[in-house]
Amino acid sequence: MHLTLSVIGLSLFASTLADAAEPQWSQIHATAVNTTADLNPNFAAREAVIQQQLIAALRGNASSLQRSEFETARQSSVQADTAWLQASGYDFHKKENQQAGIALLSQFSAQPKAVMTANLDTVESINLNATGGQRRGALIDAEGQNFLYFLADAMGPDLGKAFLTAYNKGELSKAAALIKASEVSTSAAKKHFNYPRPFLVAGNSIHNVPDDAVVKDNQPYRADGGSFPSGHTNTGYTDALLMAEMIPERFVPLLDRGARYGYSRIVLGVHYPLDVIGSRMVAERNVAHFMNDAAYRTLFEQAKQELRGALEKECGMSLAVCARTTGDADPYAAPQMRQFYRFTMTYGLPRQRTQQSSVQVPAGAEVLLEAPLPQLNAAQRRQLMVSSALAAGYPLSGDAEQSFWQRLNLHDAVVSASKR
Secondary structure: OOOOOOOOHHHHHOOOOOOOOOOOOHHHOOOEOOOHHHEEEEEEEHHHHHHHHHHHHOOOOOOOOOOOHHHHHHHHOOOHHHHHHHHHHHOOOEEEEEEEHHOHHHHHHHHOHHHHHHHHHHHHHHHHHHOHHHHHHHHHHHHOOOOOHHHHHHHHHHHHHHHHHHHHHHHHHHHHHHHHHHOOHHHHHHHHHOOOOHHOOOOOOOOOOOOOOOOOOOOEEEOOOOOOOOOOOOOOOOHHHHHHHOHHHHHHHHHHHHHHHHHHHHHHHOOOOOHHHHHHHHHHHHHHHHHHHHHHHHHHHHHHHHHHHHHHHHHHHOOOOOOOOOOHHHHHOOOOHHHHHHHHHHOOOOOOOOOOOOOOOOOHHHHHHHHEEEOOOHHHHHEEEEEEEOOOOOOOOOOHHHHHHHHOOOHHHHHHHOOO
8 A cells, every 4th residue: 555656757657648649657656656655654654554454353252364274364244244234135236237338438448559558568667666665565455355445545544543543343334334335347348358467468578566565475466367457447446436435524635546446457567548448438437327326326425414414433533534634644635646646547548530529428427526525516517527638549448438437537527527
């Protein structure tokens, strides 16, 4: 969970949004240095607590953590109120949503050779140049997929601590159950596209990262199944976005945490940038789909109210105060994260010439901005999505709906509106 970013000039990051030619990854990833997240002892201490609590949850009642056992570990009955969710009888229509995701990502099969070459070059570069902190953080992200612990480090010192306490005590069990149940599996899409992982490509230079963070058996972290799209990214981004909808006071940092979760998959060398980009698109589409469903929204509001009440109780103050940024000890609220998020929308992959420039917002997509921007009406939120969108022509951008979800920049939309 150490947050390390590729450091480059802001002009290079801005070029991912402008009409200028996209710089090559070799230029972008010229150097990588630690951010204050690695250097700040208070943040490092919080990450250590998250790591320890995750390991304890994975171990359960066993005397030690065994890899064969933790792979099936899930949130406990205390952490997640699955009985409440089952009693509601809500149908998530997972198969239909899986097929919608496959259709949304159909442009993957039409990517030109230059894009696919850059796709492999980029994962090799990020993987090989990752720091020890990045690799440990990526391992913790990977092994904590079935839990919500990773969200705590994007909530700031006070709210993050309150979240961990409430989560373990079962005080936000409705939210924990609903968020995890809202994840739509990428297994059908993986089988459909059947694209090999980067570490399986002949002649690759991927470094297999040994586990020194969770099980600590130094076995290289690997993943099976198809590479496209990323299941872990779909999980992390869905969880982060739904939590952001419940805690709009931390909307942008939580959104950035979802992007960072996807970046971790590339650090480990088990996914390509396109895998991560595609999963972001699908996760955003799925969350918007659920949030526009009246029956889901009823469950969401119940979970949200329980969550916010529990967090205020544990904070001992209002949520607005508890969620405030705290300088260097709150790196996910740092201004640099805006450029990082922009970068993860394209990973510097080649942009194609296109006649398409306008953005068409699918019906209901504006619901994603309702919680962080309640002062805007639906039309204003739709216009904000248009004005803050990524430039056209990047990979996976095809028809109007594909283009929208590929270009949707929720971070910039919220930040730009907040500054007005």
